[in-house]
Amino acid sequence: MTQYLLTVHHNYDQEQPAGREVTELFDAVDRFNKDIIAAGQLVFAGGLEAPHTATVVAMRDGAVVTTDGPFAETREAVGGFWVIEAADLDQALEIAGRATAACQAPVEVRPFESE
Amino acid sequence: MSGPQPASAADEIAAVFRRERGKAVATLIRVLGNIDAAEEAVQDAFVRALEKWPIEGIPPSPAGWIVTTAKNRAIDVVRRESSREDRYKGAALIHGSAGVERDIASGVAARLDEAVEDDQLRLIFTCCHPALAMEAQVALTLRLIGGLETRDIARAFLTPEPTMAQRLVRAKRKIAAANIPYRVPTSEELPQRLSAALAVIYLIFNEGYSATMDPTRPDLAREATRLGRELVHLLPEALEARGLLALMLLTEARRPARFAPDGAIVLLADQDRSLWDPALLREGRELVIGCLTRREGGPYQVQAAIAAVHGSAARFEDTDWAQILALYDQLFAFQPTAVVELNRAVALAEVRGPGAGLALVEGLPLDRYHLWHATRANLLDRLGRGSEARAAYAAAAELTSNPAEREFLLRMASGA
Numbered sequence: 001m002t003q004y005l006l007t008v009h010h011n012y013d014q015e016q017p018a019g020r021e022v023t024e025l026f027d028a029v030d031r032f033n034k035d036i037i038a039a040g041q042l043v044f045a046g047g048l049e050a051p052h053t054a055t056v057v058a059m060r061d062g063a064v065v066t067t068d069g070p071f072a073e074t075r076e077a078v079g080g081f082w083v084i085e086a087a088d089l090d091q092a093l094e095i096a097g098r099a100t101a102a103c104q105a106p107v108e109v110r111p112f113e114s115e
Numbered sequence: 116m117s118g119p120q121p122a123s124a125a126d127e128i129a130a131v132f133r134r135e136r137g138k139a140v141a142t143l144i145r146v147l148g149n150i151d152a153a154e155e156a157v158q159d160a161f162v163r164a165l166e167k168w169p170i171e172g173i174p175p176s177p178a179g180w181i182v183t184t185a186k187n188r189a190i191d192v193v194r195r196e197s198s199r200e201d202r203y204k205g206a207a208l209i210h211g212s213a214g215v216e217r218d219i220a221s222g223v224a225a226r227l228d229e230a231v232e233d234d235q236l237r238l239i240f241t242c243c244h245p246a247l248a249m250e251a252q253v254a255l256t257l258r259l260i261g262g263l264e265t266r267d268i269a270r271a272f273l274t275p276e277p278t279m280a281q282r283l284v285r286a287k288r289k290i291a292a293a294n295i296p297y298r299v300p301t302s303e304e305l306p307q308r309l310s311a312a313l314a315v316i317y318l319i320f321n322e323g324y325s326a327t328m329d330p331t332r333p334d335l336a337r338e339a340t341r342l343g344r345e346l347v348h349l350l351p352e353a354l355e356a357r358g359l360l361a362l363m364l365l366t367e368a369r370r371p372a373r374f375a376p377d378g379a380i381v382l383l384a385d386q387d388r389s390l391w392d393p394a395l396l397r398e399g400r401e402l403v404i405g406c407l408t409r410r411e412g413g414p415y416q417v418q419a420a421i422a423a424v425h426g427s428a429a430r431f432e433d434t435d436w437a438q439i440l441a442l443y444d445q446l447f448a449f450q451p452t453a454v455v456e457l458n459r460a461v462a463l464a465e466v467r468g469p470g471a472g473l474a475l476v477e478g479l480p481l482d483r484y485h486l487w488h489a490t491r492a493n494l495l496d497r498l499g500r501g502s503e504a505r506a507a508y509a510a511a512a513e514l515t516s517n518p519a520e521r522e523f524l525l526r527m528a529s530g531a
Contacts, residue, residue: 002294088296089246090304111293 001085003043003112004092008105010079012051028102036084041095047080079105083112124169132161135178136262137345139185141234144241145297147189150259150287156192160185235260236299236349243312244295251286252315257335258283260342267333271322309350313359313415316342320363324370325517336367354406358416361402365422368395380523384431396426414449417442436465453479457487460494469497485514489524505530 017025036042054069070077082099086092092109100107136157143153160181174180242255257263257271269279289295300308316339323335343360350356372386381387403423406416421442428434443459456479464472473494481487492507505528512524 088294089244090296092294093246109293113292 001087002089002092002114003083003085004089004096005108005110005112006082006084006092006096006099007078007108007110008080008099008103009076009108010105011076012079013075025102025104032098032102035098036082036095041084041086043083043085045080045082048078051077079103125165127173128161128164128168131173131177132157132164132181133262135181137238137260138178138235139182140259140262141238142182143185143189145234145237146186147193148297150290152189152192153185154259156185156189157181159188163188232349233299235345237297239312239346239349240300240308241290241295241297243308243315244290245308245311246293246295247286247289249315249318251282251289252311253318254279254282255286256315256342257319257338260345261338263333263338271333271335305353309353309355312346313355316346317359317363317415320366324366336363336370339363340367354409354411355413355415357402357406358413358419361399361406361419362415362422364395364402365399365419365426368392368399368426374519378519379526380519383425386431388429391426399423400426412445412449414446417446417449421446434465436462440466453481454484457481457484457490461490464494464497469494473498483514485511485520485524487511488514489527492527501530 033042033045051070054071056067056069056071057064058067059065080103084092084095086095089109089111092111096107096109139157139160140150140153143156144150147153147156163184164181168174238260239256242259243252247255253272254268257268258265263271265280265283266276268274269276272279274282319335319342320339323337323339340360340363343356343363346353346356347360368391369383369386371392372388372390373381375381399419400423403416403419407420421439424435424438424442440459440462443455443462447455447459457476460472460475460479463475473491476487476491476494479487488507488511492504492511495501495507496504508524508528512521512528515521515524
């Protein structure tokens with residue numbers, strides 16, 4: 001088994017869905033989550049607040065410096081993620097396929113280093 | 116026989132290895148769960164062959180000998196690795212369905228005798244996995260299945276050798292790290308996965324076919340044909356694989372007539388058709404006929420059918436353009452692209468005159484494509500619009516990167 005990080009690449013420039021659309025999207029993601037929990041494939045998941053709510057801490061000249069985030073100003077940013085466990089990449093891609101259909105944004109599939 | 120061997124013995128051994136290497140590597144990857152270990156085992160077997168074959172002669176079944184020798188060597192390696200459990204665990208593995216055996220060496224021995232043909236399919240579909248970039252798919256296919264050396268693949272794609280080596284290392288690392296499975300796709304996945312593999316083979320073929328005659332570059336067209344044959348053998352039910360093989364054979368058949376002795380391009384209309392290879396034409400045509408009776412269709416089968424119609428015309432004037440136009444209509448249904456429309460326009464011009472062809476060409480959004488300009492130029496010329504034709508040939512020459520094509524187009528642009 002390999003663990004994969006599935007990140008949702010959200011386009012924050014685009015007009016955000018509203019009203020009924022949001023409810024439908026949330027419902028779809030909810031169903032997807034239930035499915036992968038039932039299949040024993042979910043390790044951990046979460047949705048993130050918008051990038052402008054982020055704060056960056058970094059070492060500068062030996063001291064920790066705090067600055068307003070995000071780390072990189074880009075149109076697309078991670079909006080949420082899943083950590084899943086799958087037999088191989090093909091299974092991970094199949095799961096990611098259902099994830100992207102549910103959340104309606106591109107999903108990147110990246111393997112964790114094996115220990 | 117004793118004493119120093121003539122250079123040809125080593126060459127012969129190298130040729131046998133090139134031919135059989137892919138099969139051995141495919142089986143050994145499954146057994147060892149690791150591409151690099153499989154390649155090393157085959158390399159070791161090659162060294163052994165260089166020592167033994169000149170004395171004992173080439174064995175009756177060289178492929179069997181290579182696989183057995185490489186396997187024995189691989190079992191030794193696995194034994195040694197498994198005694199260092201920690202290192203073995205840390206090694207990047209592609210896990211087969213069987214997982215990691217407790218007694219690794221006996222597990223390896225048991226898995227040696229499973230069907231080898233499935234291994235070749237596993238290897239093809241791993242090399243052409245959609246998670247890998249196209250250029251990585253091509254490099255892996257040529258290296259692992261085709262058995263080409265990294266330096267030869269680099270030369271074939273006019274890429275520096277370190278770049279190509281890096282590309283291969285990265286692709287193999289991704290296969291291991293992302294755990295790309297080593298298996299034959301399910302029947303549901305097969306159509307999509309097969310079309311990815313066919314695309315890789317066709318790209319290799321076209322790279323070889325469009326390259327000018329550089330004797331130092333490996334013959335990619337022949338390599339692609341060999342891969343295509345292998346795929347047809349492994350997947351006899353896959354009609355599109357047959358279609359691609361037929362297309363490559365029928366295209367390859369015309370190769371001897373494509374260039375004049377001075378290296379200049381000769382157009383289809385002007386080719387000396389007696390130079391076409393009759394054996395390749397016959398084989399390609401038989402494959403096409405076999406496909407047509409099955410009536411499942413597909414873009415490679417249709418393109419092969421078009422090539423077969425060209426191949427059946429003893430003279431350019433005898434070409435059955437109505438048939439070709441109908442086939443392009445079919446192809447457009449599968450691939451509704453502007454490039455297919457451009458080819459259809461050429462057939463349309465033969466059936467309904469250059470004016471009709473030109474009207475179709477003018478509407479296509481292909482002004483960055485040299486063949487759009489060249490086709491347009493040819494039609495303008497036939498309509499007696501000489502100066503516009505010459506300007507279009509010049510525009511085409513600007514856009515091509517192939518020296519022989521550029522020379523041809525410049526000659527046309529100068530009105531010669």
